[in-house]
Amino acid sequence: MPPLGRSGGADASDRLAGLSDDELVRQFPRLEGALSHALDRRRTLRLLALALASGGLKGCDPGTPDRGFVSAVRAAEGVVPGVPNIYATAHVRDGYAEGILVTHQMGRPIKVEGNPAHPGSRGGTDVMAQALIHDFYDPDRAIGPLHHGMPASWQDLTGAMQRMRSTVMAPRRPDGTRSGTGLRILTGTVTSPTMGRAIAQIMQAYPGAIWHQWDAIGRKHVRQGGMLAYGQAVSVLPDLTQADVVLALDSDLLDSAPGHLAFARDFAMRRNPVRGTMNRLYAVEATPSLTGVAADHRFIASPVMLDEVIGRLSAGLLQDEAPSGGPEWLGPVMRDLRAHRGRAFIHLGPDHPPEVHATVHAMNEALGGRGRVFDVLEPPEYRTPSPVDDLPTLMEDMEDGRVEALLIVDVNPVHQVPRLAAALRHVPTSITLADRPHETAVATNWHVPLAHGMEDWGDARGHDGTVALIQPQAMPLYGGMNALAALHACVGLPLRPAIDMVRATWRDLLPSQRDWHDALATGVIAGTACRSIDALLQPAASRVASPASFPRSAAQPVLLLRPDPYLWDGRGANNPWLQELPRPLSKVVWDNPLLIPPDLARDMKLRNGDVVTLSQGQARARLPVWIQPGQASGCVVGLLGWGRQHAGATGDDVGTDLYPFRDAPGPLRIEVAKETAIPVACTEHHATIIGTAPSEIARHGTLEQFRGNPAFLAGKQEPDASLYRRPPDGPVAWGMSIDLNACIGCNACVTACQVENNIPVVGRDEVLRQREMHWLRIDRFHEGTPDAPDTFFQPMLCMHCEQAPCETVCPVGATTHDSEGLNVMVYNRCIGTKFCSNNCPYKVRRFNYFAFAQHENRPAISRNPDVSVRTRGVMEKCTFCVQRIAQARIATDRDGVAEQVVTACQAACPTRAISFGDIHDPAAEVTRHKASPLSYAALPEQGTYPRVTYEGRIRNRNPDIGS
């Protein structure tokens, strides 16, 4: 447990009682007098001086729970300068937890890693978890209560709550209804048993209250589909290690589904033919996703076509009809699924209607994989949201005046459902509990500032139901309240510190203090995974008539709205790491252009950045377009989560808000706007190139070729060792191998590298000037035709060449080789000729054209103290996390054990695509991977002898399907 005490909850509840202002006057009795006098110049200056001095006091630690101040003469227990402390907690998105470990330096959180003990992480992280650090230190977070968007005092807030309690929650209401009638609580999906219990207590105290659960990017259809298929709320959990054939239909299995990190890990375990038997993944989708790129066969299908495909599939698999009609690949795919009965699995994306989900469940049952490739579990949600409790019902009630008080907890529906702002006017008391002053917070009457997830106690279940404990990693930086305590405080239930509430939930499972501490240390409570249930498939499930998922009109383009992969529903908008992270397929940053298929671009003569007007019903938007190779004809894709109005200094007015289109009726119209093109920042600084020949850089082939000759990808090799080659003379030789079979292009490594190495964000304009700073990037290659290309990802970072071209050209020796084979960069010596960058064939060096680090909107304490922050005019690049190597070297010197180094990118990778270590150690994983017949070096003809090598990608193509 971090050395924090339990003051989070206590502190906040004091504040809620309105003590703070009084306290100020009590502590500074003369202040009131001073303020009451008319101000002259001297007095003003004196007060300014006081303000300055008390500004310093404000920075003091609020101290121990009993408010005694402890000076730091003796360092806090367990905090040693230079030695990181690591604490487990969890990152929760839409209710589902992903276990994380937070690394602290001198008591400040600086890095997130995956929690190997958590089934939803297994040591890997996704981009959003990596970027948490920036959210935590974000200076735009809530700093105090707001009344109609204006700063207000805690006293006023308390008063308003008392008034609410005296009317809505009066035990005897004048109209005779039950206490709490008219009180509504709106939350996101709740898996947290403690939060669930807290809400249940409210329900109990005020029986008239109603709890609504709603998420902007919901999985409502998935849940309803399970309900239709099994007659009860279920969660269907695949086990991809057991699946030989997977059919992913518009799937988000590897991208963003709850548990996607675990799925990606399982999937990747069966992708390298050198180390096991390969599975086969078919993806059918409208717009390319990570799942589609990872697939052995990617078939493009518009939603209309996908409906047809599912119809024919179900006819074939459920009614044993011979496949007829439909796309030509359908027959072979169906045969393949049938041939792998008991080892085949079909996954459907969350956008499709519940009936289609039910059909897919029925098909999976028919394929006989239950118990092996998938299991049916109790749902991990505290209470499965019912469709009746959903937001439209709430809005109807609001408009009809049936809602007297509304508590919105940690969701931002005003941004995501624009109609809600108007409905809120009918609600006398509306309160938002959120950690930042977002659209909803300023649209409701009151905003109660919550603590960030990393400052708070709590718990949440993962995708499989395993409970992760959430423990604060620091005192609330900006004084936010604990969510549980705030909720109870609002409704006037007795206040208890959040830690006690969490502890009470788990009293039975973790009776002793020691159990509790063990659970906090591992971050999970063992044995809490959801139980498998023997719910039977409803006979009707296979016969459910599936309505058209999408309007079937061939002439009209279909608008598919998808969450942005990094901003998600918009919550990441103020995080510049997420804004500047290239979208995996388009490489676009800082914007959400409308993704259009190549044929539409040809028809409408559109180029990247041309502006179109999009209209549907009342919704209108003007936004640039971006051509997305491999997108289904007739589909345009918009990313949600952009165009925020109250995100913060970074995220306001970036991109276009497409939420108004979600429920807009009527046909979609796309018109070319007359205005000139809007430059769209993209880290691919040239027209998209669709290769015609197999790439020499990101090498790939088929399983058949591999079986014929395992080393068939070796192809072009490095020239024979030259006169100058020298063996490294150090005790170890660091090297890296990246398995392109495992890499799914998720970008977690890129963000991990950015966080670990204090890599600055440069902003949209500088990306447009081609000056982004990522040390590690994921290159994306297309091959084939623009309409249906094959796509390949390749992480590209400093290759630490043994014969490094950068080293010979630096006139001042600022980049040199060390004895362990690292190509090191001496920032202090660099004078900025940039010759090294010109000479780098891999172009992995980045130059500080401006003082980018200085201009970042983040406090200095959020940086990794082990990594220098680079100044203007200096070159920088990947160091193989030399700071981690140094830590390991110290540990070796001290303890005499072999150096174990895990680089930041390697640690973050959910699929374990990256291996790193001493290439002279024959037992090391990296050495074994480098010995793989698939191993090759990029640009071998340059004679650079890179220490980073790749394992070429093998695809398990179905021989019955032509390329």
Add this chain to the structure above:
Amino acid sequence: MTRGVGMDVDVTQGNDPLIYPQETPASLTERVCVATLRPDGGMWAPMWWWMCLGVALLLVGMGAVSVAWLFYAGLGIWGIDWPVAWGFDILNYVWWIAIASGGTFISALFFLLRAPWRTSLNRLAESLTLCAALCAAIFPILHLGRPQFFYWLFPYPNTMGLWAQFRSPLVWDFFAILAYVTCSILFWYFGLLPDLATLRDRAQRRWQQVFYGVLALGFRGSARQWRHYGPVYGVLAALMAPLVVSVHSIVGMDFAGGAATGWHSTEFPPFFVFGAALSGFAIVLLVLLPLRPALGLEPYVTDRHVDVLGRLLLTSSLCVAYAYVMDVFSTFYGPDQADRTMFAFRLHGLYAPVYWGTIILNIVFPQLLWWRAIRLNPAVVWPICLGVLVGMWLERFQIIVTSLAHTQLVSAWGQYTPTVWEWSLLCGTIGLFLTAFLLLVRFIPMLAMAEMRAMLGDGP
């Protein structure tokens, strides 16, 4: 005396004399000294001089603002970026240093070759060399991310225990430029000494006597001084001739030593020497043609000189053409697919006009100089020279920018667009060049009087 050039030829005879027949050593000295000393008072300088200086200073001001903003805001104000990390900075450096070569070729190389026509041109050409080298020397410092540490290139003993990295072509370049500029100044100044002494002796006003007296370093024209002067001048010329080749070879190695596509080529060193010769001769002609009437130099700089320069320009243009052909040949004969892709991009990519502009301005137009009538027609020669200078600039753009924009890795392709700050800096150096040259024209004799007198038969 061993004055070398032109001693054994009568330069005033024939249909096409190097100096008009009526000219004598006395008339020459008189004319040059009057132009420089202006003993009659009158206008301090001619009107055209003031006008040109005004324009030049305006440009210098522009450059000064650009440099000040650069130092304040950082390299980011330029258009250089991640794949194209060198742009106008290195481009203009290479361009200016090539322009500087003209003076050295004419005055050192042709001194050693005993070409009599060189004597009328050497002072003018060397002055141009100095001014251009001054402009070139600015860029290697400005292009640094941290220009305040430029001296780290110098191998000096320091507490950091660090030394220059001698494998880097930039270090070679640093020394090559340093040696070249130092020797150029020495060569120019040493050649100037007798003329400074002449001016000192003829000066009427006190400040002129002091000014030229100090600069003349006590040169009295004694037989002993002349006896030393001759061999030293010869040695300096013998030093300069290889230096001009080495400096441009090393500039070529800045690229040849790099691994970028289109750079890594062994033909670059001679290629850059050819290019330097072409731009060097072009700048001399470009300046000479208007300056000849303006300073009244017709009797000493005759059509014969213009004709010779035209032929040299044509010759060097043909050399450059050969280099361009070899560039194409080695790219497509060689094994490197990335080089071919880059070259295809050069030929018909975003920067294709740059490539074709280079070819037309450097090779096609100069072919007009095969005809003598055209060589002697300033109205045609002058635009050709201007075109060559622009063409050489485009050639450097092509080598630097086009190559870097399309290196081996497709995912790292990019482009480069110069900003207003890069253009203003280029204008600033043009202004600096003009200002420096105009000052030299005003205060320094533009004809090497002593050498000319020797040629006219008046041995000192």
